[in-house]
Amino acid sequence: MSLQLYHTTFSPPSRVVRIIVKQLGINAEEKEVSLLTGEHMKPEFLSINPFHCVPTLVDDGFALWESRSIITYLVDKFAPGNSIYPTExxxxxxxxxxxxxxxxxxxxxxxxxxxxxxxxxxxxxxxxxxxxxxxxxxxxxxxxxxxxxxxxxxxxxxxxxxxxxxxxxxxxxxxxxxxxxxxxxxxxxxxxxxxxxxxxxxxxxxxxxxxxxxxxxx
Ligand SMILES: N[C@@H](CCC(=O)N[C@@H](CS)C(=O)NCC(=O)O)C(=O)O
Incomplete structure (x- = not known):
């Protein structure tokens, strides 16, 4: 399994995802993307997320952006049934x-x-x-x-x-x-x-x- 989380330290939605990753004890490789130096507009990052925003999750080649879709995906995949995202x-x-x-x-x-x-x-x-x-x-x-x-x-x-x-x-x-x-x-x-x-x-x-x-x- 390979899980990478592209984030920026000062980005609130990135921080939300990092909190959930930590809370659930998920083993994700965190990769800082500097918005100030324009790293998010470089071809390497655009090939992962053409919408050039952080946070972006890559799960075994599957790329997902939008923090709220990322956190719901993470709970459903790694902690199904956890009360942090109820199933009822x-x-x-x-x-x-x-x-x-x-x-x-x-x-x-x-x-x-x-x-x-x-x-x-x-x-x-x-x-x-x-x-x-x-x-x-x-x-x-x-x-x-x-x-x-x-x-x-x-x-x-x-x-x-x-x-x-x-x-x-x-x-x-x-x-x-x-x-x-x-x-x-x-x-x-x-x-x-x-x-x-x-x-x-x-x-x-x-x-x-x-x-x-x-x-x-x-
Ligand atoms: N609604 C998105 C917002 C993502 C977003 O706008 N991220 C900002 C940093 S806080 C960003 O990457 N800005 C650079 C860009 O969009 O080019 C989410 O919750 O993930």
Whole structure:
């Protein structure tokens, strides 16, 4: 078996996949791709992923990109039946709903806030406000349940925890939302201290320092 994970340290979706790989004890060879030096646009990488994005997984020659499709594939292949991605139809549908909500709404709103600075544009403060509104909606959900999809930690919690901690690091603060804060502490305590530090907080803070400096100088 040969499993390679192409990733970038500061990329939030790459970090989500690396967390799941670590949580499940999957033996994957991690290969850093430098977006800053344009490695992702080189023919070698384009031949693997013509959409030139990280994370990209290659499983015995089968290439897959999009972090949420990668993590669901990894659980189904290496840890079928694990409560982190339930198999019961409706329980799985709820987890999938949160993953799609993150992709289509929450993370994309955050990306719309700071993404333009990587393309020569400026941050869009109204997107930061919209992001906070979305997290406030999440806060009301988390008033009723321990995790996003009920009583068990799932890949949706890990994915959305990475989104929200990335937001905090780039200066979009939602710490006044007490249920979200309590849930984040719960997710932190479910992961190992090294996972939280190395794959959640430290890289988010490095990205945050870069983004905040760019915004301040624009
Ligand atoms: N929706 C994708 C987003 C992937 C993505 O946009 N990755 C960025 C880094 S965070 C990237 O590779 N950008 C370079 C490019 O798309 O050319 C996912 O969740 O995997």
């Amino acid at each position: 139809l409706q329980a799985r549908a709820v987890v999938n709903r949160w993953l799609f909500w993150d992709a289509g709404t929450l993370f994309s709103t955050l990306g719309a806030y700071f993404g333009p600075i990587f393309r020569g544009g400026s941050a869009q403060p109204e997107m930061a406000e919209l992001f906070k509104k979305k997290v406030a909606e999440l806060d009301s959900i988390l008033e009723k349940t321990k995790y996003l999809a009920g009583d068990e930690l799932t890949i949706a919690d890990i994915t959305i925890a990475v989104t929200i901690t990335t937001a905090t690091a780039v200066g979009v603060d939602t710490s006044e939302l007490k249920n979200v804060e309590k849930w984040l502490q719960q997710v932190e305590s479910d992961l190992s201290a090294s996972t939280w530090k190395d794959l959640v907080i430290d890289p988010a803070n490095s990205l945050g320092t870069f983004v905040k400096a760019k915004i301040a100088s624009s």
